[in-house]
Amino acid sequence: xxxxxxxxxxxxxxxxxxxxxxxxxxxxxxxxxxxxxxxxxxxxxxxxxxxxxxxxxxxxxxxxxxxxxxxxxxxxxxxxxxxxxxxxxxxxxxxxxxxxxxxxxxxxxxxxxxxxxxxxxxxxxxxxxxxxxxxxxxxxxxxxxxxxxxxxxxxxxxxxxxxxxxxxxxxxxxxxxxxxxxxxxxxxxxxxxxxxxxxxxxxxxxxxxxxxxxxxxxxxxxxxxxxxxxx
Numbered sequence: 132x133x134x135x136x137x138x139x140x141x142x143x144x145x146x147x148x149x150x151x152x153x154x155x156x157x158x159x160x161x162x163x164x165x166x167x168x169x170x171x172x173x174x175x176x177x178x179x180x181x182x183x184x185x186x187x188x189x190x191x192x193x194x195x196x197x198x199x200x201x202x203x204x205x206x207x208x209x210x211x212x213x214x215x216x217x218x219x220x221x222x223x224x225x226x227x228x229x230x231x232x233x234x235x236x237x238x239x240x241x242x243x244x245x246x247x248x249x250x251x252x253x254x255x256x257x258x259x260x261x262x263x264x265x266x267x268x269x270x271x272x273x274x275x276x277x278x279x280x281x282x283x284x285x286x287x288x289x290x291x292x293x294x295x296x297x298x299x300x301x302x303x304x305x306x307x308x309x310x311x312x313x314x315x316x317x318x319x320x321x322x323x324x325x326x327x328x329x330x331x332x333x334x335x336x337x338x339x340x341x342x343x344x345x346x347x348x349x350x351x352x353x354x355x356x357x358x359x360x361x362x
Contacts, residue, residue, distance in 0.1 A: 133157055133158055133159040134157075134158050134159065134179040134180070134248065135158070135159045135160075135161060135176055135177075135178045135179055136153055136158045136159065136160050136161070136178055136179065136180050136181075136182060136244065137161050137162075137163070137169075137172055137173055137176055137178035137180070137181045137182070138150065138153075138160055138161070138162040138163075138181075138182045139162075139163055139164075139166070139169040139172075139181065139182070139183045139184055139187065139192075139195065140162065140164065140182070140184045140187075140210065141164045141165060141184060141186075141187055141188055142184075143164075145184075145210075145233075146162045146164070148237055149162075149182065149237060149240065150162060151237075152237040152238065152240070152241050153241060153244065156241050156244075156245070158244070161176045161178065164187075164188075165187055165188040165189045165190075166187045166188065166189035166190030166191060166192075166194060166195055167188075167189040167190065169183070169187075169190070169195045170190075170195060170198045170199070173199055173203075173205075177205075178205060179205070179206075179248060180205065180206045180207070180208065180244060180247060180248055181199065181205060181206070181207045181208070182208050182210060182240070182244070183195060183196065183207055183208065183209050183210065183227075184209075184210045184211070185209055185210065185211035185222070186211065186212065192209055192210075192211070192222070193221060193222065193225060196209075196222065196225045196226055196227055197225055199226075200225065200226040200285075204226075204283065204284070204285055204286060206228040206229075206247045206248065206250075206285075206286050207226065207227045207228055207229075208227070208228060208229040208230070208231060208240075208243055208244065208247060209222045209227045209229070209230045209231065210231050210233060210235070211230070211231075211232060211233065212232070212233040220323075220326055223323050223326040223327065224326055224329075224330060226285045228247050228285065228286055228287050229243050229246075229247055230323070231243060247286070250286060250287070250290050259271045261293065261296045261297065263296060263299070263344065263355070263356070264343070264344065265277055265278045265337075266292075266296070266335060266344065267279075268292060268293060268296060270293055273289055275289065275292065275335070277334070277335050282334050282335065283334075284331070284334065285327075285330075287327050288327055288330060288331045288334070291308065291324075291327055291328065291331060292331060292335070292345075294308070294311060295345060295353065295354065295355035296355050298355070299354075299355045299356065299357040300354060300355070300356075300357025301354055301355075302348045302351050302352055302353070302354045303352050303353055303354065304351060304352040305324040305325070305352050305353075307352070308324050308352070308353070309323075309324060324352075324353075328345060328353060331345065332344075332345055343356060344356050
């Protein structure tokens with residue numbers, strides 16, 4: 132069965148272009164043109180991924196992302212004609228997984244879709260359960276507990292944590308993390324890793340201002356604490 136993609140975009144020619152390329156790549160596409168219909172369509176279709184325009188009639192892309200994230204961690208790729216870094220950071224902080232600026236190459240968008248879906252469905256080919264301190268992560272079930280309490284993570288947050296926990300003490304650059312988890316390197320999005328790390332720390336660290344688990348290596352990137360090794 133083809134994976135279903137929900138496209139929320141008010142420009143008909145853009146929808147037609149996206150739909151054509153996605154269907155050619157083997158995906159099933161459902162499209163709506165405004166924010167009012169977006170969440171209802173999401174509930175009904177339960178898509179594998181959402182391509183979401185930021186500027187829409189009715190609810191904008193930020194509002195729709197908030198609504199979706201209340202109930203689902205389905206990956207979201209935002210589209211926008213605005214290049215403001217603040218918009219990009221806001222979208223990522225709300226839980227978007229990627230951000231594409233118009234005008235864009237439809238082939239690149241399809242590549243991003245594949246990369247995000249591949250990341251959310253990754254079989255890490257290593258230990259299925261990772262433990263460290265109060266953190267318990269089940270790779271196969273894509274579940275995380277902190278102090279025996281389940282924690283909701285976005286796909287990107289989960290994959291960052293799983294990747295870092297599998298290599299405790301090893302330092303990864305931001306570009307390496309993007310390449311490993313997204314399938315490509317997008318240097319303009321290098322700092323988006325910082326946003327995901329910040330949100331991840333807020334969810335798993337006892338004190339996110341003084342992290343114990345995900346450590347910053349200044350001038351390089353990030354690593355997972357290695358003292359004592361994972362349990």
